[in-house]
Amino acid sequence: xxxxxxxxxxxxxxxxxxxxxxxxxxxxxxxxxxxxxxxxxxxxxxxxxxxxxxxxxxxxxxxxxxxxxxxxxxxxxxxxxxxxxxxxxxxxxxxxxxxxxxxxxxxxxxxxxxxxxxxxxxxxxxxxxxxxxxxxxxxxxxxxxxxxxxxxxxxxxxxxxxxxxxxxxxxxxxxxxxxxxxxxxxxxxxxxxxxxxxxxxxxxxxxxxxxxxxxxxxxxxxxxxxxxxxxxxxxxxxxxxxxxxxxxxxxxxxxxxxxxxxxxxxxxxxxxxxxxxxxxxxxxxxxxxxxxxxxxxxxxxxxxxxxxxxxxxxxxxxxxxxxxxxxxxxxxxxxxxxxxxxxxxxxxxxxxxxxxxxxxxxxxxxxxxx
Amino acid sequence: xxxxxxxxxxxxxxxxxxxxxxxxxxxxxxxxxxxxxxxxxxxxxxxxxxxxxxxxxxxxxxxxxxxxxxxxxxxxxxxxxxxxxxxxxxxxxxxxxxxxxxxxxxxxxxxxxxxxxxxxxxxxxxxxxxxxxxxxxxxxxxxxxxxxxxxxxxxxxxxxxxxxxxxxxxxxxxxxxxxxxxxxxxxxxxxxxxxxxxxxxxxxxxxxxxxxxxxxxxxxxxxxxxxxxxxxxxxxxxxxxxxxxxxxxxxxxxxxxxx
Numbered sequence: 001x002x003x004x005x006x007x008x009x010x011x012x013x014x015x016x017x018x019x020x021x022x023x024x025x026x027x028x029x030x031x032x033x034x035x036x037x038x039x040x041x042x043x044x045x046x047x048x049x050x051x052x053x054x055x056x057x058x059x060x061x062x063x064x065x066x067x068x069x070x071x072x073x074x075x076x077x078x079x080x081x082x083x084x085x086x087x088x089x090x091x092x093x094x095x096x097x098x099x100x101x102x103x104x105x106x107x108x109x110x111x112x113x114x115x116x117x118x119x120x121x122x123x124x125x126x127x128x129x130x131x132x133x134x135x136x137x138x139x140x141x142x143x144x145x146x147x148x149x150x151x152x153x154x155x156x157x158x159x160x161x162x163x164x165x166x167x168x169x170x171x172x173x174x175x176x177x178x179x180x181x182x183x184x185x186x187x188x189x190x191x192x193x194x195x196x197x198x199x200x201x202x203x204x205x206x207x208x209x210x211x212x213x214x215x216x217x218x219x220x221x222x223x224x225x226x227x228x229x230x231x232x233x234x235x236x237x238x239x240x241x242x243x244x245x246x247x248x249x250x251x252x253x254x255x256x257x258x259x260x261x262x263x264x265x266x267x268x269x270x271x272x273x274x275x276x277x278x279x280x281x282x283x284x285x286x287x288x289x290x291x292x293x294x295x296x297x298x299x300x301x302x303x304x305x306x307x308x309x310x311x312x313x314x315x316x317x318x319x320x321x322x323x324x325x326x327x328x329x330x331x332x333x334x335x336x337x338x339x340x341x342x343x344x345x346x347x348x349x350x351x352x353x354x355x356x357x358x359x360x361x362x363x364x365x366x367x368x369x370x
Numbered sequence: 371x372x373x374x375x376x377x378x379x380x381x382x383x384x385x386x387x388x389x390x391x392x393x394x395x396x397x398x399x400x401x402x403x404x405x406x407x408x409x410x411x412x413x414x415x416x417x418x419x420x421x422x423x424x425x426x427x428x429x430x431x432x433x434x435x436x437x438x439x440x441x442x443x444x445x446x447x448x449x450x451x452x453x454x455x456x457x458x459x460x461x462x463x464x465x466x467x468x469x470x471x472x473x474x475x476x477x478x479x480x481x482x483x484x485x486x487x488x489x490x491x492x493x494x495x496x497x498x499x500x501x502x503x504x505x506x507x508x509x510x511x512x513x514x515x516x517x518x519x520x521x522x523x524x525x526x527x528x529x530x531x532x533x534x535x536x537x538x539x540x541x542x543x544x545x546x547x548x549x550x551x552x553x554x555x556x557x558x559x560x561x562x563x564x565x566x567x568x569x570x571x572x573x574x575x576x577x578x579x580x581x582x583x584x585x586x587x588x589x590x591x592x593x594x595x596x597x598x599x600x601x602x603x604x605x606x607x608x609x610x611x612x613x614x615x616x617x618x619x620x621x622x623x624x625x626x627x628x629x
Contacts, residue, residue, distance in 0.1 A: 247465040255479040256455025
């Protein structure tokens with residue numbers, strides 16, 4: 001019995017079209033960079049122009065080549081990819097450059113011994129002039145401002161979180177789109193947009209009415225910051241409470257659990273990871289505020305751990321005063337160095353807070369696994 | 371333990387919309403009663419009025435009486451929370467609490483109400499409830515693992531265990547098997563057969579074979595048209611409803627001619 005075999009004649013597949021070789025993007029990059037360098041050499045070289053021109057030439061080159069070799073659909077795809085990646089690079093550039101500049105300018109001050117552990121108490125133009133003239137290390141530090149920032153932010157959090165969380169519980173669980181709930185939502189939105197200096201003036205005026213004009217303490221600053229923080233906490237917690245499935249509430253009700261217990265023991269624990277990270281981000285939002293602290297807590301050079309009396313310094317106001325009124329007007333160098341180092345510390349704190357928010361979210365997230 | 375339910379002239383409204391009209395039904399203790407009918411005919415709504423769960427939705431209200439062993443659930447001064455602790459409910463989709471372990475899910479009714487319970491009592495309650503829900507053998511080695519890690523059918527049986535752990539008189543089930551595969555469905559149906567020795571079970575189902583398999587009595591609900599209220603058409607022994615119904619609409623429905 002003969003076996004019939006069919007041999008299909010080899011031909012070009014009808015399913016494929018022309019393709020760019022895999023080295024194509026690298027070749028175009030190389031060509032674009034060289035060409036851009038040549039053009040820049042003619043008109044006068046600068047790095048930024050070179051980068052931008054290279055990117056533009058790369059896009060044109062790759063898209064044209066792709067259109068010729070692969071057809072218009074692939075070319076459009078390449079063009080869109082180039083635009084998306086380009087936008088991403090533009091967006092990330094300022095961020096990287098801020099971190100880089102603060103790192104470069106702040107590190108020398110930060111590694112100076114005693115910078116984190118001493119205050120500016122007793123540091124005057126005299127010491128700064130000496131350290132510039134003799135080349136000895138810059139004296140003075142940010143201990144008082146660091147403690148001020150931590151204490152003021154802590155008190156602001158203590159004030160804002162209960163108010164914000166309870167407000168969002170009202171909005172989600174009891175509000176039912178009533179007129180009061182709608183009004184609260186509207187005013188929270190308005191509060192999100194008020195300039196921070198207005199919050200500072202509000203707190204200053206409030207405490208001027210309560211305990212006499214010119215009352216400047218850390219607590220007044222904390223009240224000012226909590227005015228800024230509450231709307232953020234309300235908004236983020238509201239979103240988190242909203243996404244708790246209604247089925248869980250019904251499950252609890254069906255077991256004969258009262259509404260307040262359901263909220264306390266089912267709804268909030270289910271949403272706690274989102275609420276905690278929202279609170280952390282709200283803290284990160286207010287920790288760098290300058291203007292409201294300047295008008296409510298003043299600025300100090302001594303360590304003051306009592307938020308209820310006396311002026312207090314914080315990192316942003318420390319940076320502000322060091323830059324604007326250098327300790328030694330003749331030699332602002334040491335003050336500038338301290339300001340940059342304080343800025344670096346502030347950025348590190350905000351980064352740690354964001355990192356903490358992620359850890360908190362992961363720690364509290366509903367457990368999975370078998 | 372189990373109690374009977376008698377409903378007299380019950381109308382259910384959502385705001386001004388009359389959703390269910392004129393229901394009269396007597397549900398025996400220690401029996402399984404199935405509610406069948408086309409989608410949107412009000413059987414789930416009616417089921418939820420039996421433990422006042424419909425009140426969770428804003429604007430829902432009822433007229434008429436629901437008597438639990440003669441006590442009207444809708445009398446003045448009745449606390450819906452007390453009603454719900456005596457009439458438990460299992461929902462369409464399994465909904466174990468995601469933040470709790472299997473053990474804590476079973477104990478949820480006790481713990482969420484902050485009732486004190488000794489560890490040995492708690493252990494006994496967990497074992498009894500999980501055995502009552504036919505789940506003990508599958509989970510006894512991982513009681514401290516999260517409940518959301520179980521399969522859909524196991525989660526639903528966990529929800530049943532959670533419902534019977536508060537020792538209710540009546541268990542309402544709102545399409546408990548519609549999200550489950552056939553094997554899990556079989557497990558839950560077997561469980562319903564065992565539950566009726568101690569509890570009054572009321573079950574809403576879209577699956578007529580299921581109603582025929584598990585229930586002693588069947589109630590057929592129907593709706594005249596969109597926007598009209600749902601009504602109880604016929605209520606009789608399951609045998610009668612499926613083999614010799616007295617109303618034409620019931621016959622059409624159970625023989626698959628519509629719905």
